[in-house]
Amino acid sequence: MSDFVIETSGLTKYYGSKIAVNQLDLAVPRGGVFAFLGRNGSGKTTSIRMLLGFETPTRGSCSILGCDSQRFTPELRNRIGYLTESHFAYGWMTIAECERFQSGTFARWNDRIFAAVIEHFGLSRKARIKDLSRGEKAGVCLAMTLAPEPELLVLDDPALGLDPVARRALLEAMLIVTQGTERTIFFSSHLLDDVERVSDQIAIIDRGVLRVLCPSHELAERTSSWILKYAGPTPTLPEISGLLNVSSFPGEIRIIAVGAIDENEQRLRALAGVDVQRVPVNLQDAVVSYMDDRGRRKSLFQSIGA
């Protein structure tokens, strides 16, 4: 049995002349939680849809559990749980009917899991989907995704639009079900504190290009941040290796960079009349810095001429 549940090789997708995913090479190991991050429009959902065979790659290949994504069989789909960001379920169905529909079309069905998740969200089986709130619908969809006991869970921004309580419930349900099993969770999210809490590995995609693929702790460890305080004119910054972000404020500059920590610090401290402080970086700061525009646009203060 392969140690990778998801593999892509040169995966590329064009929409017209625009390249949405550019030669993505990914390998997700079995077991654990893999976070797939990126800004809106960075290519996350397109990548996930290609992985699950709902989009055709322009070039390259992708496979799940050793099977080409363009040739999925029903048996393979039984082994994959997929939760979309819209938490779709048929509005005319009740929760009981949703259970009937799902259990009748999947080979395996664990009614205890379904009941447990429904109960966790405080739902009644007689409730109609269209009458549920967004968080409640998310709970139903999660229950429908977990009950077939899939080996791989692919969750596309599962907590999107949920309030903090619903988000917490969702996360807990995810973790409880996958605890102690060989299941793999592959999920995308914008909620970085959730990512920090649960993920083992992390990947960041920026404008269709994979920029980060490493264990979660590695990203924070390799990212560093400095605050430069100065009086008088704005100092000219030296060349910073692995520069991620520069933010200018009155009398202060904040720099985030990845790698070459000592070298960068040495260059910064060489600046005259500048007080350099290195500050710790958490995963959230690191990820946001990666997903930011990298100095391609001005800060808000610069834009308004402050």
Add this chain to the structure above:
Amino acid sequence: MSTLLWKEFRENLKWGVVLLIISFLYQLGSQFISPYEQVLLYSNFESMLGLGCAIAATILGLLQTFREVSRDRWAYLMHRGVTPQQILRAKAIVGISLYLVAGLVPLGILCVWAAIPGNVAAPWHPLIPVRPFLTILSLAPFWFVGVLISLRDVRWYGTRLMVFGLPAVLGIFSVALLSSSYFIGILCSLVPTVINMALMLILTSNSVERRGQYGQLATPSRCILALNISISIAAAMMFVLGLGSQLARPYLAEGPKVNVRTTILEDGALEEVTVDNLTQKIIARKINGQSVAVSETHEPEFLTWRKYPEWIPGGDLYGMQPWLPAPMHLMDQQLQCVWHYLPEQGVFQGYHRQTRRHMHTISPEGVLPASQTPQQRFDRLTASTVDYGVEIATRDKDNKRDPVTPPLRSDTVYAFRDGVFYIHAESGEVRKIYSAPPDDPLTGVRITESVPSQQVYEYEKPPADSPRAPLLAEFQHKKTVRQFVIKAEDEKRIASQPLHEQLFAPLEQQAFVMPKGLDTSLYSQFLGFRKGTHALYVFVDASTDIAMYHMLYAKADGAVQRHVVTNSLAVEVLSGIFPVVVPPGMVVTALTEGRINQIDTSQVAAEDFAVHPALTTVHRLLIAGVISALIGLGLSVDRKVSRNSLIAWTLFCALMGVSGLLALIGLVPRPLRVKCHQCGKLRAVDQPHCPQCHAEFEPPPQNGTEIIIREPELVPATVE
């Protein structure tokens, strides 16, 4: 599978109920508002039923699919432990079942109701519902059209609709094959229905699996889709061109500016009327070659329309089986009956308007009560047209029928193979007034009223002192045509005396002998025009796939001087375009739709008879095919299709013309090309290696912030 069926049924039952209600209202409503005839026999009812079925099936397929093709919904539906084909099968079973129930249940109820004596003033036969039943069945494949419209991965909704062509052609074909031979017709009709269903199922099944993307479909599906789209485009183009040419017709410079119409007046004089095509005003008039003044009130008349107005019976006589009834409008105020002719029994049956029960029977013996079995029967009824104008002329300003109806009306005369009968239900008189020679049976009769051109009565009673217009009777035999004028000078005398054969007086020598070598039984339509010492015969040969018009210019003795065959009598300027823009197999132009009687006679006037185009239709088709093939080849090469696809598309474009080219452009997009980083030449983005220098694609540019830590110790998967 049962879960999928349950889901589809629960979700779509409401649409089935809506369709059922609409179908119920239409079918039973049509019968309720027409209590004197079996509406199931009528082409209008069937046409509307067919149109409604196609639309209903398409809408149902659309409703079952359209809402589910958005990204997450589609993923939710498709990502489960069943195949896409199983999902489609469940949708199809439920959708087509709901469609059939909506169509057939009201039909069944209608049949039961219509068969009960006293509900409809018309006879009933168990085979009457066969055509509507087969119409409903043959249009079920349109359900797949709705699904395909939803699935197609195209940008504009207009192009999504271009999937109706193939099922429409096969559907119409299957209904058209319901000919006069019922049992053979039923079998013949089922064959295209089965083919239709199979082709659409193959295409839709593959499309569901591949989310409607042409490039991902299997070869059979691609062929079906290409053919479907091409036929749809051709149909749309023919409609637009036909409509446009009709609108532009008066303004076309190459078309004739004037028409010259010839007419035989009641006294046998030859009238020639010149009409401006654009304004339809009469600009000149001659009688026997002499110019006469044009009256301001003079209305232009076609030779066989208005001047000799025509009335078409409500039923299609030739389409009827011997055991099916056909309604005949026997004038009957006394008995208050609605009359129907039953070809199998060879009698007329009268049904009372109030009780709607069979009250009387007309046979050659006379008018009999329903309880009496007739001993004689009429021979097969021929195609006869009777004078609607007469009926119109007897109505007053409020369009009410004149109760005092002279007995000698053209709609009291009926032609059978062995002769012509005068039948007047009110007086009970049934009399044979003309016997056809045994070796020359009647094939058709046209009896019209020769209304003088100045007197066109429409919804008005003729003045009391106006002369009674004589009847012009044209008896078409298998070998000869004989024309007679029936003059009735004294209305009262005719009303009180039975009609005698002496009243038939030949008009000059109007017996046209058919040109030698022609068998008129092959031709479904016939017109004869007399001009001077010559005559012009126009036949429509409907025995070929494409109706061909034969024009023969002959002397009075029948010696043919010129014979032209053409597929179009419309304005020729556009006919040259059609072989280029429509598939060669669909050469019939939209302009020639309709009855030949309405064709402008100027097109066939002797002087214009030299309709010998420089290029025949076959030449045009060949040239169009070669041009289309070359363009198709160029487009295919540009789109970098495979060798097999290149050959296939080239042949397809040669066969289908412009519609094939448009299908190619729509289905096979030009691949996106970018510059190769190594050789600088353009290369397709979907190919991993440059065709020129074989270089791979350059990796995405790095910006120095990448952190890529892969785990080399792990075992990579083997892709299945």
